[in-house]
Amino acid sequence: MTVTDRLHGLDALRGGALLLGVVLHASMAYIPAPIWIATDAQTSQGASLVFFVIHLFRMTTFFLIAGLFGELMLGRMGWPRFARDRLNRVGGGLFGMWWVVFPAIIAVLLWKVAIDNGGTLPTDGPPPPPLTLETFPLTHLWFLWVLLIFYVTRLALHALTAFDRSGRTGRLADRIAGAVVGPWSPALLAAPLAFAFWSHPDWIVFFGVPTPDTGLVPNAVALTTFGLAYAVGALLNRRRDLLDRIKGAWPVFAVVAVATGAAALYLAGGLGPRLEPVIDPAMKATSAWTYAIALWSATFALVGLALRFASRHSPVRRYLADASYWVYIVHLPLVMAAQVLLLAQPWPWFAKLAAVVAGVMAVSLLSYELLVRHTFIGSWLNGRRVPWRKPHPDAAPLPAE
Secondary structure (H helix, E strand, C coil), rough: CCCCCHHHHHHHHHHHHHHHHHHHHHHHHCCCCCCCCCCCCCHHHHHHHHHHHHHHHHHHHHHHHHHHHHHHHHHCCHHHHHHHHHHEEEEEEEHHHHHHHHHHHHHHHHHHHHHHHHCCCCCCCCCCCCCCCCCCCEEHHHHHHHHHHHEEEEEEEEHCCCCCCHHHHHHHHHHHHHHHHHHHHHHHHHHHHHHHHHHHCCCCCHHCCCCEEEEECHHHHHHHHHHHHHHHHHHHHHHCHHHHHHCCCHHHHHHHHHHHHHHHHHHCCCCCCCCCCCHHEEEEEHHHHHHHHEEEEEEEHHHHHHHHCCCCCHHHHHHHHHHHHHHHHHHHHHHHHHHHHCCCCCCCEEEEEEEHHHHHHHHHHHHHHHCCCHHHHHHHCCCCCCCCCCCCCCCCCCCCC
């Protein structure tokens, strides 16, 4: 594999990780536990399985690929252009769209409260909490904030290593990558994550990595997990040869992921999940190690599968990968609204889940095509605007990106 090869498989996997967020949040209304504002009367342990499996690997996989692609862009652009690009596209997605998405989420929440209150909003509710560093509601856009933290950290490291004319730092990074990446990776990388799980006083096994969606200081477990994933991805960009090692070992990773994932689910209480922290230290340590190994095994298995079976260009996969950023940004209030609309329907849970996912994807993709892909918003979020019409073959070519 040469450094000029486009990593179509990883690009598709990154987009798939974001699109699976629609399924993840849609499933939460049908888990047999009151964990969601629009918990439906039609619940099932099947929805618990959907949530557990997706949540196990989704964001770790995303951040690993983000680290690899981030390094690729930094090397191609140089740090000043890279910083402007990330601030515009990632910071812009967060700071520009939060003001649209958060009020929409609040509107759906108030709608559900009014339904529960007989059609009107109660007048004696508690006041909203004050916005502080600890309470700021990042919502599902938290991953953009965490990405910005990692980008700032990476640029600081870039500044520190800029004076290394001998290349010693790069050679050390290459040796570390070679030692970390291989069939042994899940067990090796599980150690810091298992310790973070074990140290977290309120860790719930079923929820795995606690989502840092509230507050501007991410929790230690999330920083450990996603920071390590980003760092591994960054190292892989220097050692592209190690991607072949991952691709070749994907069956091993997959078997370990299924075995340890099933064990982690059992330790979490099974499909009727236990939603309280683990108290016993020995049980907590066992659960932490098991979940951590399952998480990393699933992540490497999916990376290997993407490299093995999706390495060729696919217009459909490329389109969905391009659309995934927009879809993820706008999906949550749409999912919640669809769940509220279906509360009174006597359909089975899987039919409601399918209807929510299909409806939200249709609206999101249509809005992407009409409002984003061919407009300045596409240039802002995706770094390019696709013309409505392809240029005539005899026309002058467009300038390179």
